Amino acid sequence: xxxxLDLADARPGPAFTVTLDDREIEALPxxxxxxxxxxxxxxxxxxTRGAGRPRGVFCGIGxxxxxxxxxxxxxxQRACLVPLAPGDVIRTQEGTGHDD
Amino acid sequence: MTDRPHLAVIGAGPAGLAATLAAAARGxxxxxxxxxxxxxxxxxxxxxxxxxxxxxxxxxxxxxVWERLRxxxxxxxxxxxxxxxxxxxxxxxxxxxxxxVVHALLGPEQEDPATVRADAVLLATGGYExxxxxxxxxxxxxxxxxxxxxxxxxxxxxxxxTAVVAGTGPLLLPVATGLAAAGVEVAALVxxxxxxxxxRHLRPLVSQPGKLAEGALYAAQLARRRVRPLFRHTVVxxxxxxxxxxxxxxxxxxxxxxxxxxxxRIACDSLAVSHGMxxxxxxxxxxxxxxxxxxxxxxxxxxxxxxxxxxAGEATxxxxxxxxxxxxxxxxxxxAARLTGTEPDRAEWDTSLKSRRRLREFAAALDxxxxxxxxxxxxxxxxxxxxxxxxVTAGAVRAAVDDLGAGDPRTVKLLTRAGMGxxxxxxxxxxxxxxxxxxxxxSRRPFARPVPLGVLAQEPDHPTEEGPx
Numbered sequence: 001x002x003x004x005l006d007l008a009d010a011r012p013g014p015a016f017t018v019t020l021d022d023r024e025i026e027a028l029p030x031x032x033x034x035x036x037x038x039x040x041x042x043x044x045x046x047x048t049r050g051a052g053r054p055r056g057v058f059c060g061i062g063x064x065x066x067x068x069x070x071x072x073x074x075x076x077q078r079a080c081l082v083p084l085a086p087g088d089v090i091r092t093q094e095g096t097g098h099d100d
Numbered sequence: 101m102t103d104r105p106h107l108a109v110i111g112a113g114p115a116g117l118a119a120t121l122a123a124a125a126r127g128x129x130x131x132x133x134x135x136x137x138x139x140x141x142x143x144x145x146x147x148x149x150x151x152x153x154x155x156x157x158x159x160x161x162x163x164x165v166w167e168r169l170r171x172x173x174x175x176x177x178x179x180x181x182x183x184x185x186x187x188x189x190x191x192x193x194x195x196x197x198x199x200x201v202v203h204a205l206l207g208p209e210q211e212d213p214a215t216v217r218a219d220a221v222l223l224a225t226g227g228y229e230x231x232x233x234x235x236x237x238x239x240x241x242x243x244x245x246x247x248x249x250x251x252x253x254x255x256x257x258x259x260x261x262t263a264v265v266a267g268t269g270p271l272l273l274p275v276a277t278g279l280a281a282a283g284v285e286v287a288a289l290v291x292x293x294x295x296x297x298x299x300r301h302l303r304p305l306v307s308q309p310g311k312l313a314e315g316a317l318y319a320a321q322l323a324r325r326r327v328r329p330l331f332r333h334t335v336v337x338x339x340x341x342x343x344x345x346x347x348x349x350x351x352x353x354x355x356x357x358x359x360x361x362x363x364x365r366i367a368c369d370s371l372a373v374s375h376g377m378x379x380x381x382x383x384x385x386x387x388x389x390x391x392x393x394x395x396x397x398x399x400x401x402x403x404x405x406x407x408x409x410x411x412a413g414e415a416t417x418x419x420x421x422x423x424x425x426x427x428x429x430x431x432x433x434x435x436a437a438r439l440t441g442t443e444p445d446r447a448e449w450d451t452s453l454k455s456r457r458r459l460r461e462f463a464a465a466l467d468x469x470x471x472x473x474x475x476x477x478x479x480x481x482x483x484x485x486x487x488x489x490x491x492v493t494a495g496a497v498r499a500a501v502d503d504l505g506a507g508d509p510r511t512v513k514l515l516t517r518a519g520m521g522x523x524x525x526x527x528x529x530x531x532x533x534x535x536x537x538x539x540x541x542x543s544r545r546p547f548a549r550p551v552p553l554g555v556l557a558q559e560p561d562h563p564t565e566e567g568p569x
Contacts, residue, residue: 004256004282008153016377030148035255036345042368043242043343054342056240057259058488058527060247061142062135065229066488067162074209080251081208084149 016086033079033090034060034067045069045079049095057077070097103130105439106567107432110190110217110383113141114421115428116224117169117412122243122432123222124181128189129567130437131216132173132182133202135189139173140166141226142246143421145253159253159278161314183568188214191547193383195406205551207355213555220408220439221387222431223396224424225380227414230477231267232375233494233531235484236338236347245275245374258284260370264347266335267374269470270420273318275372276327286327288370290349294332294357297469304465307458311422331560335373336363336479344371344561356474375472377418378530382548384411391542400453401444403432404498410435419463426456477535486535487528489521497535507534509541519543522550 005012015026018036027036034057037045044054046068058066060080067079072089075097105128112134124130132139138146144166147153151459188204202216229244231237243251243259245267251257262285265276273553276289298305306312308326330349336358337348351362357360358504377464379395389411390397395418396411398404413424413429432450437444446453480486481494500506500515506508509532512518518532519525524534524545 002281002283004149004252004258007155007158007282008147008256009155009158010147010153010256011496012151018301028151030150030384031257032253034250035257038251038257038259048491053238053491054240055238055488057243057247057251059228059244060250061228063523064488064527068522080247083208 017092018084018086018088020090022091027084031084033069033071033077033082033084033088036084037079037090045090046093047095052094068097069093101475105219105465106131106217107220107222107435108133108193108200108216108567109222109224110134110193110202111141111226111413111433112136112139112184112223113224113226113413113424114143114169115424115431116141116222117416118160118425118428119172119222119224119410119412119432119435120182121169121176122429123171123436124176124432124470126217126433126436126440128436130176130182130219131567132184133188133190133204133216134184137186138565139184139186142250143424144169147254147256151256158281159313161274165421165425180568185214185216189549190383191549191551192258193223193387195387200408205549205555210549211552211555213558214565216567218567220410220435222410222412222435223384223404223412223415224413224428225383225415227377227379227418228526229271229374230376230378231373231527232472232534233480233486233528234335234337234476234482235479235481236344237373238485238488239338239340239344240342241340241344241370241511242338243370243372245271245325245372246527248372249275249278250369252278252282255458256423258282258370259372260368261285262287262368263370263372264288264290264335264349264366264368264569265372266349268292268472269374269376270315270376270466271374273322275374277318278532279372280322280325280327281365284370287366288327288349289322289327290333291329292334292352292473293470294352296354297471297549301465301468303467304458304461311462334358334473334476334479335371339365339561344369352422352473358475358479376467377414378419378469378526379415380414380548381542382407382545384415385542385544386546394496394540395544399444401434401438402427403434403438408439417463418467419459423456423459426452426459430456450499480535486531487516487518487521487525489523489527490517490519492516492518492528494535497532501536506536508538509536512536
């Protein structure tokens with residue numbers, strides 16, 4: 001069973017910890033929020049404003065805005081673009097992600 | 101500072117890189133402005149440096165071409181003839197009486213502004229994927245085929261363990277092959293085009309044996325992993341509650357309708373889907389460049405109809421990386437000649453012009469072969485969301501047309517809010533037009549991406565960066 005990391009013979013530095021809704025997940029240096037969540041088996045991290053339906057990555061390149069997430073208390077960040085740093089706090093986002 | 105003309109190239113994919121190198125080699129100062137952390141665009145998207153991939157070429161084709169582009173770019177950067185601005189998301193190119201100002205937002209959060217002043221601009225803004233709606237296409241785990249590939253190339257992750265790759269287009273083969281090589285079980289490759297469509301366009305297709313060989317290589321790699329493409333099939337529904345759990349595929353008849361009694365369910369935890377590519381034309385549109393249909397109009401030298409604005413690559417017509425490289429080279433050479441007041445040396449381009457013509461014919465043939473099924477909208481139920489951002493259903497779009505008399509996408513948008521959300525209709529545009537039974541129209545977005553109000557409110561004469569010496 002190969003993995004993408006094996007395929008590219010990647011030797012990233014040590015994994016670090018971030019949190020998703022207070023749950024600890026591991027991230028590798030260079031990974032975006034979306035990449036770390038996918039690697040942790042998480043594919044949805046937002047619910048829509050209207051029907052409250054789950055969403056995650058769709059376009060993967062910053063065009064569609066489906067993967068919006070709250071990172072370090074900043075809502076509406078595109079998970080496919082934002083790189084992670086140790087200790088980052090990711091929160092699933094409901095609606096617009098604001099407190100209203 | 102010198103008095104050599106300064107060209108801003110927007111986009112560091114194959115077209116932008118080729119243009120940058122051609123223009124810099126002919127004496128222009130070039131600033132290459134790109135949103136990614138590293139050059140390459142989507143085609144040569146590189147794994148993040150911190151992942152320290154020793155074998156990134158395992159995720160790519162035409163790696164030697166990339167190495168040459170990368171090395172030439174580095175040489176120009178060292179020589180100071182090219183400046184490469186990474187993590188710069190361009191939202192507007194402003195045309196002033198004697199020059200241009202490129203407005204960008206910095207970094208992934210895109211809140212801090214930066215500007216670049218230049219004598220001319222070259223748009224190599226690339227394209228993105230089109231996905232037409234079907235029931236279940238908003239479920240997590242359903243991703244664009246290019247998105248799955250971008251995540252794999254850039255961050256070395258995959259969407260799940262078992263994927264279905266579906267839709268239509270030449271991209272499906274490398275995406276399925278790449279996912280399989282990365283350890284994903286590809287449960288099915290579902291392509292709506294059929295052998296008859298290929299037969300109708302045989303001549304331009306066989307004129308590119310290299311491309312055919314590339315396709316055959318992918319097919320062989322998939323066959324080795326026991327993935328057999330299902331031609332003339334389509335995904336009619338994705339199933340699941342919190343994420344995709346299975347898809348239903350069905351065979352198509354010659355007219356592009358689902359054949360009764362052919363539906364079958366395939367279990368999967370991810371679906372990579374694509375129905376072709378769309379050009380990024382926002383910057384060209386706001387500069388007032390003429391479009392041909394949905395791509396930027398250019399002349400033989402890749403000049404737009406706006407003076408001192410060139411365009412190359414997918415923005416001028418979807419055609420793949422080989423065509424983008426040639427168009428970029430022609431555009432960069434033309435810019436260098438025109439900005440220094442000389443006639444371009446067409447003899448020097450002769451081979452490029454011939455290749456460009458053949459590759460454009462090839463692209464046109466592929467475009468004719470890989471059309472979404474003619475009756476795709478019949479599978480879209482009234483409950484299916486069409487506009488993902490504003491959660492507008494197909495039923496609402498149909499009601500706007502049938503009950504309220506909307507006759508064009510703009511009126512549908514005003515009546516339903518389809519296309520008014522975060523993505524500004526980039527994803528739902530073709531679907532709304534298709535469901536409404538009208539031709540898609542250019543969207544004329546004033547800005548190419550969301551801009552914080554604070555940036556817009558800043559004084560207009562803030563200092564601008566100059567180009568490389």
